Amino acid sequence: MKPLRGMGDPKIDRFRARRIWAKRLTWILYGLLFTGLLAVAGAAGFVYYTFIKDLPDFTSIKAYRPPVVTTIYSRDGRLIGEYCSERRIEVPYSRLPRHLVMAFVAAEDSRFFEHPGVDLFGIIRAFIRNVEAGEIVEGGSTITQQLVKRIMLTSEKSFGRKIKEAVLAYRIDNYLTKEEIITLYLNHIFLGRGAYGVEAAAQEFFGKHVEDLTLAESAILAGIPKAPSRYSPYLNPERAKQRQAYVLRRMVEVGFITKEQAAAALRQPIKLKALRPDFIKECGYFTEHVRALLEERFGKEQLLNLGLKVYTTADVDLHQVAQKAIKDGLNDIVKRNGYEGPIKHLRAKDIGNFQQHQFNYFRKYPPRKGALITALVVKGEKKGQKVQIRFGDHAGTLVQSSNPDVRELQSELRTGDLIKVRLISEERPKRWTAKLEPAALEQGALISMELETGKVRVLMGGKDFADSTFNRAIQARRQPGSAFKPIIYAAAVERGYGPNSILMDEPLSLPGGRRGESWSPQNYDHSYYGAIPLSTALALSRNVPAVRMMMAIGVPAVVNMAKTLGISSPIYPNYSSALGSSEVTLYELTRAYSVFPNRGNLVDPIFIQRLEDRDGRVLFEAQPRRRQVMKPESADIMTKLLLGVVERGTATRVQVLGRPVGGKTGTTNDNRDAWFIGFTPSLITGVWVGMDTERSLGPKETGSQAAAPIFISYMKEALKDQPVEHFSEEVKGRPQKRESDSEDYYEEEEPGQEEPGQEDDTYQERKNTLTEGSTKPTTPPKDFFKKDLEG
Numbered sequence: 001m002k003p004l005r006g007m008g009d010p011k012i013d014r015f016r017a018r019r020i021w022a023k024r025l026t027w028i029l030y031g032l033l034f035t036g037l038l039a040v041a042g043a044a045g046f047v048y049y050t051f052i053k054d055l056p057d058f059t060s061i062k063a064y065r066p067p068v069v070t071t072i073y074s075r076d077g078r079l080i081g082e083y084c085s086e087r088r089i090e091v092p093y094s095r096l097p098r099h100l101v102m103a104f105v106a107a108e109d110s111r112f113f114e115h116p117g118v119d120l121f122g123i124i125r126a127f128i129r130n131v132e133a134g135e136i137v138e139g140g141s142t143i144t145q146q147l148v149k150r151i152m153l154t155s156e157k158s159f160g161r162k163i164k165e166a167v168l169a170y171r172i173d174n175y176l177t178k179e180e181i182i183t184l185y186l187n188h189i190f191l192g193r194g195a196y197g198v199e200a201a202a203q204e205f206f207g208k209h210v211e212d213l214t215l216a217e218s219a220i221l222a223g224i225p226k227a228p229s230r231y232s233p234y235l236n237p238e239r240a241k242q243r244q245a246y247v248l249r250r251m252v253e254v255g256f257i258t259k260e261q262a263a264a265a266l267r268q269p270i271k272l273k274a275l276r277p278d279f280i281k282e283c284g285y286f287t288e289h290v291r292a293l294l295e296e297r298f299g300k301e302q303l304l305n306l307g308l309k310v311y312t313t314a315d316v317d318l319h320q321v322a323q324k325a326i327k328d329g330l331n332d333i334v335k336r337n338g339y340e341g342p343i344k345h346l347r348a349k350d351i352g353n354f355q356q357h358q359f360n361y362f363r364k365y366p367p368r369k370g371a372l373i374t375a376l377v378v379k380g381e382k383k384g385q386k387v388q389i390r391f392g393d394h395a396g397t398l399v400q401s402s403n404p405d406v407r408e409l410q411s412e413l414r415t416g417d418l419i420k421v422r423l424i425s426e427e428r429p430k431r432w433t434a435k436l437e438p439a440a441l442e443q444g445a446l447i448s449m450e451l452e453t454g455k456v457r458v459l460m461g462g463k464d465f466a467d468s469t470f471n472r473a474i475q476a477r478r479q480p481g482s483a484f485k486p487i488i489y490a491a492a493v494e495r496g497y498g499p500n501s502i503l504m505d506e507p508l509s510l511p512g513g514r515r516g517e518s519w520s521p522q523n524y525d526h527s528y529y530g531a532i533p534l535s536t537a538l539a540l541s542r543n544v545p546a547v548r549m550m551m552a553i554g555v556p557a558v559v560n561m562a563k564t565l566g567i568s569s570p571i572y573p574n575y576s577s578a579l580g581s582s583e584v585t586l587y588e589l590t591r592a593y594s595v596f597p598n599r600g601n602l603v604d605p606i607f608i609q610r611l612e613d614r615d616g617r618v619l620f621e622a623q624p625r626r627r628q629v630m631k632p633e634s635a636d637i638m639t640k641l642l643l644g645v646v647e648r649g650t651a652t653r654v655q656v657l658g659r660p661v662g663g664k665t666g667t668t669n670d671n672r673d674a675w676f677i678g679f680t681p682s683l684i685t686g687v688w689v690g691m692d693t694e695r696s697l698g699p700k701e702t703g704s705q706a707a708a709p710i711f712i713s714y715m716k717e718a719l720k721d722q723p724v725e726h727f728s729e730e731v732k733g734r735p736q737k738r739e740s741d742s743e744d745y746y747e748e749e750e751p752g753q754e755e756p757g758q759e760d761d762t763y764q765e766r767k768n769t770l771t772e773g774s775t776k777p778t779t780p781p782k783d784f785f786k787k788d789l790e791g
Helices: 010-052 058-063 098-110 120-131 145-152 160-175 176-188 198-206 217-221 236-254 258-267 281-298 300-305 314-339 348-364 404-411 480-495 534-539 545-554 554-564 573-577 586-594 632-648 653-659 703-718
Strands: 070-073 079-084 309-314 372-379 388-391 396-398 419-427 431-436 442-450 458-459 503-504 530-533 602-605 608-612 617-620 626-628 662-667 673-679 683-692
Touching: 070 281, 070 626, 079 388, 098 145, 098 236, 145 176, 145 236, 198 217, 217 236, 217 258, 217 545, 236 258, 236 372, 281 300, 281 309, 281 314, 281 458, 281 608, 300 554, 309 372, 314 458, 314 683, 314 703, 348 388, 388 442, 396 419, 404 431, 404 683, 442 586, 442 703, 480 534, 480 545, 480 554, 480 573, 480 586, 480 602, 480 632, 480 673, 480 703, 503 534, 503 545, 530 534, 534 545, 534 632, 545 554, 545 573, 554 573, 573 586, 586 602, 586 683, 632 653, 632 662, 653 703, 673 703, 683 703
Parallel strands: 070 309, 396 431
Antiparallel strands: 070 079, 309 608, 372 388, 372 419, 388 396, 419 431, 442 458, 442 683, 503 530, 602 626, 608 617, 662 673, 673 683
16 A cells, blocks of 8 residues: 655644644634733733722813801991801912913923823833932823822822822813813912912012012912922922922923023012901900901801801991900009009919919910900019010010109019910010000900991990900800990889889898898998889999899899890899899890880891802892880880980980980999990990909999990991981870879979989898888989099
8 A cells, every 4th residue: 555645744743743733723823812802901900990980970070169268348348357168269270370270281291282190201210310310300290180199099009099180180171171271280289388270369469469470470379289398489489489490490391491590580679568357456355356257157167268248237447446446445544443463472382383384375376466465473673684584484574664653663572473475576486575464354346336237337345356255245144234224124124114103212131131131232322212113223323223123023034124125144133233234235225225216126236247158149248137026115214214324324425425315224233243234326336344353443343434434436437427216206206194103293393403313233241131121202302413433
């Protein structure tokens, strides 16, 4: 049999073997390729499910609004306050100068207008530059990636976050225009010293608006984002200048500017000047109260971020008048009673604890120029040596006062005395000069409101917001003394009593005194006038008739009337409340008085006139809200009674205003609190004077002596150039006769029939039996008004 062709031929065998291996290799390559594809698909799936699937919705960036400043304006549009977590002022792309945009692009992302959100060439270039420099001088993240990191992701340093950042940057770059992206970036970026965004930074560093920035200034700002503290022109001017040179060089390299322009910008001197809002410091109490109202409505976090525009009813000029009136009035009190000595004297064993407490405090809140602080005297005055003080780990010396009384007080200071001082200047680190504040404890508050609308024009919660933020007009509850009596008489008038209803001013003893003894209310001068009309009892602020009035109408009637007039503070259900023992706020009592000239209407005070969002849409506009809480004829009688207090009672000094004014004085035990609340037909103003420690203001420092002069000083300016207003005919005319009135009230009253009297506000306890005392009614002597403290 003939053998097959080719069998045994070595060449053919080798060929067949190669074909077999070629087929095997092909299958191996197909297998590897398939495995590779599976691996890529698996990796892609892993990346997708791990990093991409749960990415934030990139379209939400279109509606993103960064936190911006909430601004507070006065009634005439002046800026009086700001609230913010990040001081940022948004500006549109049209306000951004071209050289500012190009400076940031050159410094942060030179191919910004070319790449699709992620720049591979930029990453390679940054790597090479950093290797050449031996340090990180350039980052690989694009502006879009930086924006994504700040707005949509965290600052976590991880490979996963970088993948998410790149994917989102790519998507956003295809969703927004380049102008929209750069505008978001320049409005959002942090540039140091509390400034977020280029507008806030332009104001903070150069005292101008962003559109007014020069090329040199723009290059300074563009160099900051890499390290805001390191390249701050305030903290590190040399490094900031070097960074500016780098930015200008990059602008030349990418063709944004010429070498000549860069050189000129580099030669331009940089003048740092902060354009901080000139807040009206006198309006501090008002703006702080507005902040509390807004927080109650929106919440603290929302208030700091929403960028609201708040238009208030605050009158800046009258706030300045009010602050001066309060300070002048308090200074007069000090002059009449002498300058105060030290707050207290510490024993040697207590000094260490006090110093440690101050050390902890001033470490947290460093002292500043102009601050009023408590200091410890560590060395008294000696010949040629000044008084040495310490507060925390700071020390200082007291300068000599030009006032001889203060100099004498200063010479008597000794080691261990606690005093109030105002810091003048820091001569060297933690070494200060200061001046003694001998009248630091007296405080005053004032609130002034339009009667018709309820718009609050002035709210002063103390003599200086910079020294104390505690709002004594709103937050402090103090005994009103005789300033509470109109509440009692209002309740009586509503029940039919009239101005000439007869009340007995004679000794009275009631159960309820200390240790089971009787309580005997006393008049200020310890005298009694016998039977007197209700109008005279209120005008002269007699205590005993007020208590008898409360007994006649009942305690619940008075408590209910206080609530009806808007007083929410608790009123003690006992007879001592007739003399003002229940604590109320100045705000509450002033609002309660407003019912009388408003003919029985209780008006809601307005602090915020209009509220707008960041885009100017009106969210709220206040409208006067009033409700009838008292009969108009009763309110008219109360207005006439309070006019009598000024015409012939305890507040005759207010007549100096030369126009019809009603009001009431108030003084508490030991002259700790002095009040005056007064009104014209259009404006009501309440004044309180006292000390936070509830110490005596001094002998004879009554509401007429201490509070009324502040009211007068303020109202002179508040009513300046305004025509004299008269109360309605219902108030001026003779009211309808009431059943409890005496006949002689309706006879014509001769002018000058009565002379001015002094307020009679305090009450005292007196030991007595538990039976009510009585004496034969006596006729007041002809000069009984002159026996009081007025004059």
